[in-house]
Amino acid sequence: MLNVYAEFCEKYLAMPVVKGKKTESDKFAGAVSTYAIEALMHDGKALQAGTSHYFGDGFAKAFDIQFTDKDNKLKYPHQTSWGMTTRLIGAVIMTHGDNNGLVLPPAVAPVQVVIVPIAQHKEGVLDKANEIYEKLKASGLRVKLDDSDNSPGWKFAEYEMKGVPLRVEIGPKDIENGQCMIAMRYNGEKTAVSTENMYEKLVAAVKEAIEKTIPEVMFAKALENRTNRTYRCTSLDEITRALNEKGDGFVEAMWCGDEECEDKVKELTGVGSRCIPTQQHELSDKCVCCGKPAKCMVLWGKAY
Numbered sequence: 001m002l003n004v005y006a007e008f009c010e011k012y013l014a015m016p017v018v019k020g021k022k023t024e025s026d027k028f029a030g031a032v033s034t035y036a037i038e039a040l041m042h043d044g045k046a047l048q049a050g051t052s053h054y055f056g057d058g059f060a061k062a063f064d065i066q067f068t069d070k071d072n073k074l075k076y077p078h079q080t081s082w083g084m085t086t087r088l089i090g091a092v093i094m095t096h097g098d099n100n101g102l103v104l105p106p107a108v109a110p111v112q113v114v115i116v117p118i119a120q121h122k123e124g125v126l127d128k129a130n131e132i133y134e135k136l137k138a139s140g141l142r143v144k145l146d147d148s149d150n151s152p153g154w155k156f157a158e159y160e161m162k163g164v165p166l167r168v169e170i171g172p173k174d175i176e177n178g179q180c181m182i183a184m185r186y187n188g189e190k191t192a193v194s195t196e197n198m199y200e201k202l203v204a205a206v207k208e209a210i211e212k213t214i215p216e217v218m219f220a221k222a223l224e225n226r227t228n229r230t231y232r233c234t235s236l237d238e239i240t241r242a243l244n245e246k247g248d249g250f251v252e253a254m255w256c257g258d259e260e261c262e263d264k265v266k267e268l269t270g271v272g273s274r275c276i277p278t279q280q281h282e283l284s285d286k287c288v289c290c291g292k293p294a295k296c297m298v299l300w301g302k303a304y
């Protein structure tokens with residue numbers, strides 16, 4: 001199930017995640033084991049983005065749930081519990097958002113493309129805008145044409161705040177030049193695209209951006225933020241220094257498996273254990289806290 005979560009987050013939400021197992025003290029109360037995906041938000045804080053639990057037969061026994069097995073005997077079933085929640089909406093906002101508002105990954109954006117006509121009272125502008133709307137819509141994209149009386153500047157700010165991944169601008173000058181402008185939400189970059197050949201090039205460019213470029217670059221940007229803010233540490237001093245100098249982030253450090261050390265790391269450095277990543281790196285053979293032989297590498301962070 002963890003792989004399904006991870007694939008959904010990375011492919012559809014453009015959000016890189018770390019897969020792992022929760023420590024004994026951090027697992028779901030009563031579960032045999034808890035698995036989680038952890039994501040790093042834009043500000044360096046960690047967010048548990050999804051969990052799945054293995055309950056063994058503990059809950060079945062507590063609630064007296066039994067089934068008749070093929071040998072005709074009553075038995076307690078083993079149970080699992082999993083599911084993603086609305087917390088992921090928060091994760092998307094906090095992973096990709098910027099000072100102008102939301103930045104939505106195209107796969108989950110209710111509106112993927114907004115068309116903003118410039119000087120729309122001038123002859124021909126709205127006709128062109130409508131043609132572009134029809135072409136883009138026919139290509140399977142979720143498109144909106146805003147022909148309200150609000151100014152173009154107002155519309156730009158409005159759809160930036162709402163996180164619409166791509167904006168198409170069309171005005172009298174563009175029509176004269178046989179082009180329109182497309183602007184990306186995630187970096188604000190604008191490019192001129194030809195509207196010739198019945199908008200063939202425009203539709204291709206917008207589709208390429210929505211389906212490929214934008215999700216790939218958004219993912220790469222989030223991954224870069226996580227990489228820059230993941231600190232490998234071999235002592236408590238190193239953890240404190242890294243967090244003070246570079247800001248909040250993930251810490252990778254070895255652990256002996258003792259709950260006392262887990263608590264002490266949190267108390268002294270402020271970062272708690274997030275998970276024991278499936279993908280382990282051996283940073284040292286000693287626990288970052290007590291110096292005794294280490295059992296595994298733990299991912300630590302400040303939780304939301």
Ligand SMILES: [Zn+2]
Pocket residue numbers: 255256257258261287288289290291292
């Ligand atoms: Zn220790």
